[in-house]
Amino acid sequence: MTVKNYFPEDESERVAVDAGLSRKVGAHNDNLMVVEVHFDKGVTAPLHHHPHEQITYVMSGRFEFTIGDETYIVGAGDSLYKQPNIEHGATCLEAGTLLDVFTPRRDDFL
Template sequence: MTLNLSTIPSKEIMPGLHGKLVHSEHMSMAFWDVEKGAQVPEHAHMNEQIMHVIEGEFQFTLEGNTKVYVPGDIVVIAPHKKHSGIALTPCKLLDVFSPTREEYR
């Protein structure tokens, strides 16, 4: 399968969180455009996750530890760990999940 990011439709998964989603048999990638002030409520899931901040400032809390992440920062999130976030500025983020985030299909 070959795709181009510009041709993938965007889905608003949560208010202010617009994602272009790519799925394979064992993983998902989410290219997020996040509006300033958009919040990801605290949650946990069975998927391993890696978050990469491409643009902007994203305040992220993992297991009660809060930090502001900036372009180039990468966070590895183990399965079942509670996490949440808020966009302090407009952001572009990349999330990779394994296994596939079926609810994002």
């Protein structure tokens, strides 16, 4: 099996998820994936859950994140952890970009 080590920016396209919300998949293998997520101001990613562990790094913008029964206002440089199957969602308060890391890989994003 050949392992892909390099994922050039121009080989991955930004995909519209919903109005004002798009994502771009970066490097990934079976066990790990990185995804850039772009939000326009006011867009909400509704509460949801999945079996993957997830870390979110805020690259830019401001967001209100709900994870379980806790809510956080976060900005550039902040990061969040979401354990498997925990309800979570976010509302974009100021247009921005998140970097999500999933383990294992989100096959539904490919």
